[in-house]
Amino acid sequence: MNFKPIAGIDVGKFFSEMAILSPSNKVVARMKINHDSYTDVKRAIELLKKAEKDFDSRPSIVMESTGHYHKILFHSLCKFGFEVSIINPIQTDSIKNIGIRKVKNDKIDAQKIALLHRFQELETTNIPNEDIECLKSLCRQYYKLSDELTTYKNRLTGIVDQLMLNFKDVFPDIYSKTAIAVLAEYPTPTTIIKADKDKLVSIIKGNSRKSLEWATAKYELLVLKAKEFEPLSVNNTANVTMLTVYISMVKNLQNSLTKILKAIHQLIDDDLSKDVPVISPTLELLQSIPGIGFLTAATIIAEIGDFSAFSKPKKLVAYFGIDPSVMQSGEFTGTRNKMSKRGSKLLRRVLYTTALANIRTKRNSEPCNPVLMDFYKRKSQSKPKKVALGAVMHKLVYIIFAVLRDRKPFELRTPEEHAKMLTRKHTAA
Structure with missing residues (x-):
């Protein structure tokens, strides 16, 4: 049996509840820790040090992995030399029926988290490397924005199909820089037919960085396809407006992904220049x-x-x-x-x-x-x-x-x- 005092912390968005258990599993202290209050953090440290003095053993601390909300408190406790275990919420759910009564609140949850540590002897979580943590945040955000980009690309495709289904016959990749530029300026078959030839050819040539002959051929094919589909085009205010919105979202997300990827490369380059590179x-x-x-x-x-x-x-x-x-x-x-x-x-x-x-x-x-x-x-x-x-x-x-x-x-x-x-x-x- 573990005869050390245990501190369980139930993590919330703005505050956490801490319960300190004696070696005999009696609650000897409770407190609410506001995440934006350094005073609360110092009070929590004082309670933990008092428990260490009373029971002649440094308390082990256990808290749930709750998004990013646990990170501030986790790093603060580790700085003071306490052993902290981060556990998966799936594990804490396993003891929700430890009592017969159906009672659930933050104070009770903090106590149950401490008991889980007592029963399962959870391993201490090492303080993560700062660069690894930074890389983790960047990578996760990259994939999150990548998923959002896919969503808006699909929505953009749905609008383009209604406005000009055969647009893909001209530009197979409707998310390319050239296709997006054309759609942003000329969203409907009617606007394409009425467009100034020199201006439209210039947009195609400038964004594709190809020859004038290639751009002119694309223009002629685009006008031909626009005339074919004009009678079928669902050309209304809603579709034109949403096309503009989705193009803007796709551009912003693409730019954001580029920035994140550059930040990842920079992080790797900075790590490489260190005396002992980690990544x-x-x-x-x-x-x-x-x-x-x-x-x-x-x-x-x-x-x-x-x-x-x-x-x-x-x-x-x-x-x-x-x-x-x-x-x-x-x-x-x-x-x-x-x-x-x-x-x-x-x-x-x-x-x-x-x-x-x-x-x-x-x-x-x-x-x-x-x-x-x-x-x-x-x-x-x-x-x-x-x-x-x-x-x-x-x-x-x-x-x-x-x-x-x-x-x-x-x-x-x-x-x-x-x-x-x-x-x-x-x-x-």
């Missing part, structure tokens, strides 16, 4: 794995954080959330188990795209990763394709673990070559 060496190692580019590697580093927390590949598999769920009770054992999906959602996202890249072929028809492609094909013979792809994702996590553990770039080896290498290694030992 750059790992970034290069991960990029040696087929299918992992700059942004994917940066995302994996940011989401994994402290790699030393993963002693086994299975732990990293679980953190990615691709470990199988377990259904077993009495004599029943479930056989149709799915991925637990309890790890990082963003890690699964980049792992999925990496897996797809590894089972594809290059332009010269050569496989990007012949070993994993062969593995995928063999799995697909007896399993559904999605299950086979899940197996590839599982293999990739083991590869990532090995690269980060050994601090060596990825080397493509067949299973037979890998087995021989292990045999030689054990023989030499």
Whole structure:
């Protein structure tokens, strides 16, 4: 049994509730901590120090991971030398029925969080590296804005289809700089037909940076298509207005993504110039794995954080959330188990795209990763394709673990070559 005092903190948006438990699980102190009050933080520290003096042992502190709201308090407590554990809300939900009465409030939740630490002996969370935390925020925001950009592109497509469905016959990529410029100036078939030829050709030429002949040919095709579709165009105020709005949103989001990507590159460059770089060496190692580019590697580093927390590949598999769920009770054992999906959602996202890249072929028809492609094909013979792809994702996590553990770039080896290498290694030992 843990005979140390425990402090449970239920984190909210503007304030948190703290409950300090004695070694016998009695509440010896409670307090409300306002996140914008340094005075409250100092009072909380004083209560924790008092508990340390009373019980001759420094209290362990445990709090929920609640968006970004826990970060200010977490860093403040760590600065004063306290051990702080950050737990997943899924874990705290597991003790919501610890009492028979149906009572839920912040004070009770803080006490239950402390009891969870007592029962499960949760590990202390290391203070995250500042650059890694910064990289994590940038990567998450990049993918969030990327999803928003996809949403507005789809909405823009819907409006363009109503105004001029055959616009794609002229500009297949309606989100290109040239297509957006044309739509912003001439949103309907009527405006395109009535447009000044020299001005429209100039817009096409200037944004595409191609020849005058190419721009003139595009203009003529555009006018032809506009005349064909003009009688069918749903040309009303709502569509024209929303087209302008969606174009503006797409431009702003594209600019924002560019700024974030530049900030990520700058962060990596700054890290590389340090005496002991933290991010750059790992970034290069991960990029040696087929299918992992700059942004994917940066995302994996940011989401994994402290790699030393993963002693086994299975732990990293679980953190990615691709470990199988377990259904077993009495004599029943479930056989149709799915991925637990309890790890990082963003890690699964980049792992999925990496897996797809590894089972594809290059332009010269050569496989990007012949070993994993062969593995995928063999799995697909007896399993559904999605299950086979899940197996590839599982293999990739083991590869990532090995690269980060050994601090060596990825080397493509067949299973037979890998087995021989292990045999030689054990023989030499």
